[in-house]
Amino acid sequence: MVGRKTYLTVLLLAPSLVVIGLVVFFPLLYSLYVSLTDITLRSAGATLVGLRNYQALLTDQRFVAAAVRTLGFVACSVTAEMAAGFGLALLMHELGRGRGLFRAAVLVPWAIPTVVSGLTWRWMFNDRMGAVNTILGSVGLLEEPLAWLARPATAWVAIIVAEVWKTAPFVALIILAGLQMVPSELYEAATIDGAGRWRRFRHVTLPLLWPTLFLALLFRTIDALRVFDLVTVMTGGGPAGSTEVLSLYAHKVLFAHLDFGYGSALTFALFLLVMGCSLAYARQAVR
Amino acid sequence: MWKKTTIAACCVLPLLLSCADPGTRTITWAVGKDPTGRHQALVDAFCRRHPGITVKLLEMPESSTAQHDAYVTHLAAADQSIDIYSIDIIWTAEFANAGWLSPLGGHVDTLQLKEFLPGTVAGCRYRDTLWALPWFTDAGLLFSRADILSESGSPVPKTWQQLETAAARLGAKHGMTGYVWQGQQYEGLVCNFLEVLWSCGGDLFDSTGRPSLDSPEAAQAVAIMKRMFDGNASPPGVLTYKEEEARQLFTGGQAVFMRNWPYAWALAQDAAKGSAVTGRVMLSALPAPAGRGPASCLGGWNLAVSRFSKNQADAVALVEHLTSFEAQKDFALNGGRLPTRSAVYADGEVRRAYPHFEQLYAAFRTARPRPVRPDYPALSDEIQLGLHRALAGNVTVAQALRELQERLMRMTSPAARRERGT
Amino acid sequence: MMARAGRIAIGAAATVAGIVMLAPFALQLSTSLMPSGEIAAGRLLPSALHLGHYRAVFSAQYSFPRYLANSLVIAGAAALITVLLGSAAAYALTRVARRYALPVLMIVLVSAMVPQIAAVSPLFLLLRALGLLNTYPGLIIPYIGVNLPLAIWVLYGFFRQLPPELEEAAAIDGAGFGDTIRHVYLPLAAPGVFTTAILVFIFCWNEFLLALTINTADAMRTVTVGIAMFPGQYEMPWGVIFAASVVVTLPLVVLVLVLQRRIVSGLIAGAVKG
Incomplete structure (x- = not known):
């Protein structure tokens, strides 16, 4: 009996672990190795340089600034995404008529290729031709056209708006699935007990939904820390480097400077940062 | 027995296929997509002349960064599947230094190099070796609204000061923007800056190879750019513009002057592509400070042969064909690309089709490449950041330039160069 | 009121x-x-x-229908296999080998954190060694690996919400393992499984960097890289790019909605019958 159970476990788990090992852990170990060398692929061979690339990280102001910026971006955008996604999920769940249409509307931002939505938002935030200034101007909120992407604060607003718009549907879909899996008997029981909408939500839905919320939070955090396409397309790291996030800097060092050793150290540092941030509440989600 | 034979057949068959016809060899050319479809025609012409060679066309997105990422991945893996790469001129030294390109010196007749525009050939040379051939070119130009200038009786601005004054005045008068250029933090900003810097008599490096952004010319150049939007000649949003943002404002009839590459000319003449200014645009060289000559930054693409190609001789032959007079003339007439050979500009048929080539040629003859160094992308990245700090006003111009100079000094110091193998 | x-x-x-x-x-x-x-x-x-921009998208200069078909095959296969493997793993972790759940989930989670740009070059080397460049599996396999962590985590969460008594009851009724999965689990887990499939599908549909480097041949190109073929070196033909974006997005959304109605309601109906 024990034998059969072990056999079944291996059978069920092994395929996933093999693919993950091949596609994710092999590249990870490979880039860990490269980060310990001085490969720039300019020189023929690689010399192991130990932790020198990692020492360099600590004194690299650009790296430290990018790391701080990335964390700030994640804090702002993930909070907003969770709130927006939760709201959308509740609406999808509660809505009677027009439910299909609304679901389609929510799905659309997530379905548009990121590069295209980045281009669209960049265009919408253009100072002279963009729809954002046109609309804000016509309702009287803006007197002068605003060059959104030319100032650090407003550039961040633009990026976060685009990011929240793009990823709130992801959060919403996960939470909606969680909502749908709350057994309807529980609702019926609560209704018979005379609980109103709010109390039903507070005492029946929310406790059952916590793990799902954590899950959405976890994966959004992991993804937001690695944000790349949207920022590249919208600002390219400008103005004056104020939106240069970690993956953007790592990409420049890896692909533009062809400094594979230091670039790999940067990506590995990013990986460690993601791990530090997310393992903390990963346990909450499993609990 | 049967099994063994099958296995043997399976092993031998590919070998047989690959050498079945010793006359048929295949080379692969990776290149940015050509919307006019001329690449195939150029290749077909080559194959007609070389019946033994098949050419596979590998078209990539035309975006420079997308191609760079894909090519670097292939070349870093010593990939043999691509024989010829079309590369942005600023990658030539970088790729050559990485050991990814074959030197062309032994194959290409040095005499024929004289027939190319001098700046384009300079962009293919690194460490006294020729690593590529110039394929098509590009250079920064000033686009003006001829109708607005003649109506107000203003001449085309010759100095930066005239441009600033005219742009602010005419822009305000017609309720549009004055002067648009490329001010986003990206490679194009460096081109815009170098044109101003060179026109002031400065350069990124002095004759000994030391960075020289601590020079008075550098301060003057940044001051000229900064005054453009401080003085209402350019909108503040110009700091977020790339080529297309500037071009759309200009061809939409919402800007009086524009700095851009020649691609904008064709779009400005094409009402079907949304131009509101057809027939009302004129081209000229960019301005310079009073008493100095203009300067233009060279863009464009080269063709290079991969060091990992198994078919070097055929690859070189195709590169020579693609950069030949006939091919460049065809590409100019039917594909709208700008030739790198002087003779094409003088050709009667080309002249008739594109009268504006005359102005272009004047700018191209003196256009200068950006520094041909393997660490250029890394230096450019720092320069973009430093310039944007100065322009966006986070710090004073003097401080931004001082810090930029320090960083460039560190990056080009002998120790740093040794470490990077340059 | x-x-x-x-x-x-x-x-x-x-x-x-x-x-x-x-x-x-x-x-x-x-x-x-x-x-x-x-x-x-x-x-x-x-x-x-x-309609000029739509005609341009489908002009002979670009093999856009081919790119659409490629994306459909690659994203579809990747989503299907990811959900299958993920469901198996999640089932194992919630029912068969619960005590391995925490370590396995943590390892899987760590794998979700690897920055994509670090993985491109090693993956290229790996897929070339396997002879999978410019093939469907060349993208399907990496996409499965990249999306499995999300799938396993989401499905683990959903499966855990299902009461184990159901399965025991089914076992008492004499239902086999497969029947239990099909008639008891799948219908109940359907919203979760389906959501996971959509999330994975859209991720694969939108992936750019790997698709650009792994499948360079025109015949193997996916839609995101296909859209990137429209801008010129400088020129941004908005009309064509947006037409392509609509062509890529709209059918996707309709497809998801139709499938959702069919599959989810089908599965739930199956549960009632079973």
């Missing part, structure tokens, strides 16, 4: 949220139907429907 006010409030909130979410797409749709002159003039709505 209260209930009715609540319904109206929900309807109003949904309308506003729907408009906000759709606005950028509506702008794309409307722009894709304008001639270039009107785009340049900054209009919000076309004066008349203009």
